[in-house]
Amino acid sequence: MQPILFFVMMTLITGVVYPLAVTAVVQLAFPKQSKGSLITQNNQIIGSELIAQPFHDPKYFWPRPSASNYNAVPSGASNLGPTNPKFPKDPNQTTSASGLDPDITLEMARFQIPRIAEARKIKPEQLEDLLAQSKRPYLNVLLANLELDKGL
C-alpha cells in the first residue's frame, strides 16, 4: 500500500503541480513566448517566428529545405548518412535537424540576394545592409521577409 500511495503522491507533485505551477508563472511573465511567439497580421496568425514556413515567391528569402516539407506535426529530418548517394553536397540544399529551422546562415542569405533584388526591383546593396544589421551570424527568414514587405 505504501509504495502505491508514494507513487501517486509523487505523480501529483511532479506530473501535475510542477508543470501547472511553471505554466502559471510563465504565462504571466512571458505570455508571448509561452504561447509560441506567434505573429498576427490583419487578425490572422501567419505563423511563429521560431518555426520555418515555406516560401517560393522569388521576392522573399527562402528557408532551408525541410525533410518534412515544413509540416510541424510531426516534423522530421532526412537522417541521410554521409555516404548515402542522396546526401546533399551544396550547403544551400542541406535540410535541418528539426525540419523547421527558422534561420539561414548569412552566406545562404547572400546567395539569394540577386534573386530578391531583381524581383523587388531594388538594389542588392539595400539587402546587403539588411544582413549587415543582423546581430547574429544568421538570419530569421520570416522576420526578414516581414521586414522586406514593410519596405526597406
Place this chain on the structure above:
Amino acid sequence: MQAFDLYVVTVYLALLVTLSPLLGSYLHLVFNQPVGRIERTFYFLTRTRQNAMNWKQYATAVLIFQGIGFVALMLLFKLNHRTPISLDLALNTAVSFLTNTNWQAYAGENTLDYWVQMLALTVQNFLSAATSLAVMLALIRGITSKETQDLGNFWVDITRATFFVLIPFSVLMAIFLVSQGAIQNFSAYVHAVGLEGQPQLLPMGPAASQTAIAVFGSNGGGFFGQNAAHPFVNPNEFTNFILMFAILLLPAGLVHFYGLQIGSKKQAWAIFSVMLCLFVLFLAGTMASEISFGSLEGQEVRFGRVGSILFGTAATASSNGSVNAMMDSLSPLAGGLMMLQIMLGEIIFGGVGCGLYGMLLFVMLTVFLAGLMVGRTPEYLGKKIETAEINWILMGILAPSIVTLIGAGLSCLNAQALTGLGNLGPHGLSEILYAFTSSANNNGSAFGGLSANTPYWNLALGVTMVLGRFGLMIPVLAIAGSLARKKQTPPSVGTFQTDTPIFAVLLGASILLVGALTFMPGWFLGPLLEHVTLAGGAS
C-alpha cells in the same frame, strides 16, 4: 570560426570545473540534513517508514517502485487519445522512461496527449533519475559504513533527490527556457496561414517543463519528436548552451559530492580528472571530424557547429538521450565517437547517479588489477575487494556490453530488423549498433534513420533496456551490501593509493581497454569503415 569554437568549449569546461564543486557542496548539505517539515509531511501522507534497509530490501523497493510505474504507464498509454498506441510501442516506451533511457520510437506531437506527456513521461523523468541517485547513495553508504547491513532507505533517498535537487533545478530551467521562446501552455494546436497563403498546423503544449527535467535527469526524452533540435524547446544559441551545460552539471557535481561523503576531495578529483580528460579527448575527435567534414545536413543554423557537436558529445557522455543534431548525418567519426562514449558504459560523467556508480565499478576493477600486479589483496578506501565483489563488478560492467553485441549481431541476421534501416552499407551497421548501444546503456539517443516503431525493434530494444539497466543496478546494490558488511582496514604503507595521478592514468587506461576489447570489431566495420570509404572518395 574555429577560434569561436575553441572559445565556447573553453568557457563550457571552465564553468564545469568551477561550478560542479559548488553543486557538490549543495548536494552534501541536502543529503545529510535532518528530516525537515516538508519531508515529514510527505512521509506521513504516504505512510512511509524511514527504516534502514539491507541491500536486498533496498533492491526489492527499487523493483516494486519500477513495477508500479510500469503498470501506471501502460494504463496511461491505453487512455491516450491523440492516436492509439500499439502494445509493442507502449511496452517499449514504458520501459524506456522507467529505465531512464528515453529511447523514443514515436513523435510526441502527433502521438501523445498533453496530460499523458505530463503524468506518464514528466513523472518518470523525475523518478527514474531519482532512482539512479538513490542507488548511488546506497553504494556510497556501502563504501563508507562498517560492519553493518544498513544502506539507508530507498523512499527517503528518492524523495530527497526529487524535492531538493530535481524539482528546484527544473523549475528554474523551465522558466529560463520559456523566457527565451520555449513554449509552455495547454492551448489547442494553432492553425496558421503563412505569408504566402499556405496553411501550417503548429503543435503546442507544456514543453518547457518536460524539457527541463529531461536534461537535468539524464533522461533526454523529447516533448517533440525532433527533441532539442525543435525551436519550441531550444529556441536559440543561449538556451542551447545552458541545456548542454545542464546535461553534465549534475553528473559532474555528484563526483564532488562523493568526495565530501567519503571525506576525501582528492579521491573525487582523481575520478573527475579522468572523466574530464576522456571527455576532452572525445570532444577533440568529434570537433575535428566535423570541422573537416563541414556539412550542415541534420543540424540547426542557430546552434552553430560547436553548439551541435558539443551538445552531442556531452549528451552521449552522460547517458542523456537529448539530441539537437541528427547523428545519422554527422561525419562518420563524429557519430562513431559519440557511439563509443556510450559503449564505454556511460561513465564519462555518465547519467545522474548511474554515471558515478558505473564509474566506481571501474575504480574497483582498477584497484583489483593493480592488486594483481603487486600481489596484494586489493582494497578500496579500506574495504577489501574480494571474489564476491569482483564477480558482481564484472557482471555490472559486462551486462550492457554483452546485451549490445548479441542484440546487434542477431539483428544483422534478421530480415525484419533490416527493413527498418534508413541507410545501407557500413552506415546501416552503425544504425543497428547504435540502437543497441544506446538502449543497453540507457542513453536513448538514436541514429534516427532507423525506423524503430516496428514490433521487432520495439520489443528487442525494450528487452535490451531492461537488461542493461538492472544488469548494472542490481550488481551495484549487491556490492554495496557486501562492502557495508566489511571491516574498514586503516591504510598501511603497502596500500595502493587511489587519489594519485598514477591511479588516474590506470583508471583511464582500464576503461579504454575494456571498451576497446569489447567493441573494436563492430566499431571498425561501422563508423571507421564508413570514414575510410568517405575519405577514399567512394560513396
